[in-house]
Amino acid sequence: MGISTPLVMSALIAVAAPGVALAQLADPADGEQINVYGSPPADLTGLPAGPAIEGIISARSGGRMQVTGADETTTVVALSEGTEIRGRGGFLGMKRTPLGAGALLNGLPVTVETVQWGGGLLASRVRLKDVDLKTAAMIRSGTAQGFAEQSAATEALRGRMGDIDQYNVKRTTNVYFDTGKWQLSQQAASELCATVREAEGTNNALLLVVGYTDSVGNEDYNQVLSERRAGRVVNYLQQQCRWAPYRMLTPTGMAESDPLADNETPEGRAQNRRVSVNILVSKAVDGL
Numbered sequence: 149m150g151i152s153t154p155l156v157m158s159a160l161i162a163v164a165a166p167g168v169a170l171a172q173l174a175d176p177a178d179g180e181q182i183n184v185y186g187s188p189p190a191d192l193t194g195l196p197a198g199p200a201i202e203g204i205i206s207a208r209s210g211g212r213m214q215v216t217g218a219d220e221t222t223t224v225v226a227l228s229e230g231t232e233i234r235g236r237g238g239f240l241g242m243k244r245t246p247l248g249a250g251a252l253l254n255g256l257p258v259t260v261e262t263v264q265w266g267g268g269l270l271a272s273r274v275r276l277k278d279v280d281l282k283t284a285a286m287i288r289s290g291t292a293q294g295f296a297e298q299s300a301a302t303e304a305l306r307g308r309m310g311d312i313d314q315y316n317v318k319r320t321t322n323v324y325f326d327t328g329k330w331q332l333s334q335q336a337a338s339e340l341c342a343t344v345r346e347a348e349g350t351n352n353a354l355l356l357v358v359g360y361t362d363s364v365g366n367e368d369y370n371q372v373l374s375e376r377r378a379g380r381v382v383n384y385l386q387q388q389c390r391w392a393p394y395r396m397l398t399p400t401g402m403a404e405s406d407p408l409a410d411n412e413t414p415e416g417r418a419q420n421r422r423v424s425v426n427i428l429v430s431k432a433v434d435g436l
Contacts, residue, residue, distance in 0.1 A: 188228035188230075188265060188266075190230040192263050195270070196263060197262075198270075199262060201259070201269075203215040203257070203258070204216055204255060204258070204327060204328035204365065205252055205254055205256045206254065211227045212225065212227065213227065215258065215260060216328075219414070220327065223269065224268070225260060225262055225268075225271045226266075226268060226270045226271065227270075231270075231273070232273045233246070233252065234246055234273070234274070234276075235278040247276075251276070254365070255365045256276055314430060314431060316430075318350055319427045320424050320426050321343040322423070322425075323339055323422065323423050324419070324422050325377055326421070327421065328364075328373065330376040330380045331380070332384060340385055340425065343389075350429065353395065353428065354429070356397040356426040357378050357381050357424070358399070358424045358426070359375060359377035359400070359401045360377075360404065360421070360424070361373050361377075361404050361420065361421060362416075362421050363407075370404050372401075374401035374402055374403045376401075377423050378399040379399060380423075381423045381425065385425070
């Protein structure tokens with residue numbers, strides 16, 4: 149009887165105890181399936197190297213985590229006592245902090261080095277930034293008061309959008325981001341300064357910056373991410389493109405609200421991971 153041994157490690161089903169991997173042996177002749185369990189080794193010495201994975205943690209289940217990359221590819225890796233987890237921070241990022249598996253929270257950007265084990269991937273090292281961990285932890289363990297304050301702040305931000313009818317929108321420029329990221333691409337940086345040059349040629353122009361995310365990740369993390377994206381764009385507009393701060397309305401983070409495209413497809417999600425830079429002129433002075 150021919151037997152194949154693909155390792156099935158779905159982060160969305162809890163068929164194995166924490167720290168235990170599941171392999172399925174399938175008989176192609178009759179479809180019969182036998183589950184085989186084995187604990188990931190603590191000593192990873194001698195195991196063949198696997199690929200490096202970079203992305204955000206999009207699911208956790210026991211001793212496994214799912215990482216979603218910038219290209220929307222999802223990879224499930226197992227964790228063991230031999231997995232080294234470290235945060236990075238401090239001056240120039242030179243501080244290294246050893247962490248436990250409990251630090252691997254949903255929504256956290258990570259870089260994972262892997263080895264091959266049991267037909268699948270096992271994390272040998274997980275790297276993350278302390279500042280990202282702090283943000284994810286605040287979202288995960290926030291008190292009722294903290295969430296109430298965040299909700300109030302979010303409503304206040306969204307309330308500003310209600311005043312948009314006081315302005316004429318002359319132009320909107322969208323710049324786009326990788327999954328879980330807020331760094332600007334070279335193309336985005338060029339388009340931002342081009343937008344500033346156009347605004348400088350428009351009498352009485354103001355800029356309104358609005359950040360958005362796709363539907364990957366939970367709502368609270370996406371709110372923070374959308375605000376970070378908007379803040380990064382505002383800083384670039386002011387510091388590199390030399391747009392005067394007094395000619396800018398308060399930036400807004402809208403999380404996954406107002407999608408431009410369907411979040412069910414990778415192409416749609418890519419369009420929704422954006423910051424919109426709007427050139428506005430008050431209706432009271434437009435045309436003067």
